[in-house]
Amino acid sequence: MIRFENVSVSYDGAVSPAIRGVDLTVPEGELVLLVGPSGVGKSTLLGAVSGLVPHFTGGTLRGRVTVDGRDTRTHKPRELADLVGTVGQDPLAHFVTDTVEDELAYGMESVGLARDVMRRRVEETLDLLGLAELRERPIATLSGGQQQRVAIGSVLTPHPKVLVLDEPTSALDPAAAEEVLAVLQRLVHDLGTTVLLAEHRLERVVQYADQVILLPGPGEAPRMGAPADIMAASPVHPPVVALGRLAGWTPLPLSVRDARRRATALREHLTGRTPAQVTAPHPAPETPSGAAPGADAAGEGAAGEGRPAGKLRRLLGRRASAAPAAAPRRDTGAVATVTGLGVRRDRVEALRRVDLDVSPGETIALMGRNGAGKSTLLSALVGMIEPTSGTVVVGGRTPHRTRPRDMVREVGLVPQEPRDLLYADTVAAECAAADGDAGAAPGTCRALVAELLPGIQGDTHPRDLSEGQRLALALAVVLTGRPPLLLLDEPTRGLDYAAKARLVGLLRDLAARGHAIVLATHDVELAAELAHRVVILADGEVVADGPTAEVVVSSPAFAPQVAKILAPEKWLTVSQVRDALDDGTTP
Incomplete structure (x- = not known):
């Protein structure tokens, strides 16, 4: 054909x-x-x-x-x-x-x-x-x-x-x-x-x-x-294939059903062993330069000012100011606190009665079906949306009332559509602008791009990049500022497994240094690898909130492949299984 x-x-x-x-x-x-x-x-x-x-x-x-x-x-x-x-x-x-x-x-x-x-x-x-x-x-x-x-x-x-x-x-x-x-x-x-x-x-x-x-x-x-x-x-290759390679199964399974049929010996081999859980680190971050904690009113504009999506670049501080990169705060309180949050768009109640605390060094995966309210919650955290009810506090500030040039010191958002952040003619120009806006050393953004997706030429126009490459560039632009709170909306869309692994390593390093990360994702494998906590939204409400293993293993929709294959034990990733098989034997 x-x-x-x-x-x-x-x-x-x-x-x-x-x-x-x-x-x-x-x-x-x-x-x-x-x-x-x-x-x-x-x-x-x-x-x-x-x-x-x-x-x-x-x-x-x-x-x-x-x-x-x-x-x-x-x-x-x-x-x-x-x-x-x-x-x-x-x-x-x-x-x-x-x-x-x-x-x-x-x-x-x-x-x-x-x-x-x-x-x-x-x-x-x-x-x-x-x-x-x-x-x-x-x-x-x-x-x-x-x-x-x-x-x-x-x-x-x-x-x-x-x-x-x-x-x-x-x-x-x-x-x-x-x-x-x-x-x-x-x-x-x-x-x-x-x-x-x-x-x-x-x-x-x-x-x-x-x-x-x-x-x-x-x-x-x-x-x-x-x-x-x-x-x-x-x-x-998907996790089911990686697990098959690790276990030496021939032919390789392509589905959870095929793998479960072959996993009896592996399950027995893992009996009595406990998977290494993803736990939040206890960082000792540096004191930031810039405004002191609680300096909310100094940076606020008129109450009730909304920020439409078209102002996304300005909101995130691109060219708004050469604000120095802010490190996480030394205090042990929450980086962000959401209390009783409600958001109404026209006749649709996008969020209702949402409570959420985000701690330094914590990585939270927001999950749920399309339209559940994940992106709306991220927009409220960055100040693009004014709450209908309840409160949102990030770094001691009220996001929707704070000037963008001040808010960018506290939070960075990588949206679903990376083109919203990219406007220069070349990758090199984008990176140079990001370094200048963040007050970072020249070459910082370019090094992040090389880490996420090696081989991208500096003279390439962003529109000539693949969807995954554009996303990697947008991630690098926001990560250059190392904001205390990093928000990611579908960060692995268009990324292959190798690029995703590099992203996981980078985000783990940020969390270990005290940065808080909230990511909205449909990628259950990413949540299993990276998240300390999973929050599931449905129709604008929180229906589950807890440690990743506790939440996803019991969910047919949000369980990763390894969890389905090795259930009822709480193994989530191939790397957990690989680490457990440290005696050199093949199951």
Whole structure:
């Protein structure tokens, strides 16, 4: 169905091609998973299938890509719309209408289908994707999983033979991700659709793939094969595969069910051993320069001043002032205290009666389904949203009443969309601005970028980075200031496992130095590796708050793969198991 013949893609000014030497065939009616480290060209390869590369993105495509016989170099995306449906990482960026039914019909209108054909296909798609009850709903009111299903439905109504998806579950909670993957399996099994998707969260999808394409990185040819065979050699692999490698299981398991069947000996081997728990450190941080604790009124503006999202960069202090980096306070009190917090947006009560204390050196994972209120809580902590009721105190200040140039000394936020923080023309310029704004030594931000994602060139434009690379750059920009309280909204979206491991190491080091970290995430594996505490939100309320192992092991939705495999014992990560197997024997 899809044929790559010695394909390479190069962009102007790039040191090396984005992809090179791709020579393989994707069979019809299969779900094929595209994997590889961040920045190896997965999105470029997907774009070459839909015609977006090179017709929309520019660059030079060498070789030949054909989809059902059509050459994508000589056919523009519009000429492939009836054959290839494309869904990007952000479904909201995909929509052009306001309601579900209109969005499903739009693609057919674009290709000029008859009205009666359009009506029938809309009904078929509503039933296929379980969207019938949502047909008249405004898209903006849907959950993340529902929006992703609508995005898929909108490209399905023209009846394409190929569906191309880029990180379809990266922004979804575990339940919503399962909804989307169930839809994809139905398309493959029942309709014979060819699905080609790139995904970093392999623990969610690898067990459903018929074949896997591995883009290993520069200098290595792409490989395609059975999932277990590719995972045995892949530098990126899910925890279930890492556990299988550690235990010496052959063939490697790809699902929790397969691993549980083989884990009897491992469970017996671990009997009587206690996993090393992630516990909050007891740091002795330095006294900060800047305002003294409790100096709230001095930095406050008029009460009730809201800060819209469009002022995010100013709020975070980019170019607002060259404020020196603030270290955590010497006192043992909370870095942030939330009491009875309520936030109402129009008619929606986004948060209600939320209580939360964040201590120095503590890492807290906020979890819950899409729309539960996680991002709203982070926005209240940084001062972007004024509470409807209750109080928020960060570093002795009331965030929404404090000037941004003063608030940036206390808290830094990395939002879901890293582009909100990036506005310079090069990575080097972004880093230089971050060093100046934080009063840090020149090269501090650049060193953080190199630590998170090695190999990014300083003269690269941020828009030319992959989603994961842009996120790493935004993280480095905020981390340069080393704020006492660091807020991260979906920090691993677009990051591969190696980049995630580097991020975990960096955040652990910050916590050990006394920085408090609150991260909103759907990544259960990240929470298991990093969080001392997990707080689960549902419909704007806290429904669980406790040590990570206590909260996630008992939750089918939020338990990591290792916990599911080795239950009922409270093992959370492969590293815990590796540390416990210190006698050199193989279970």
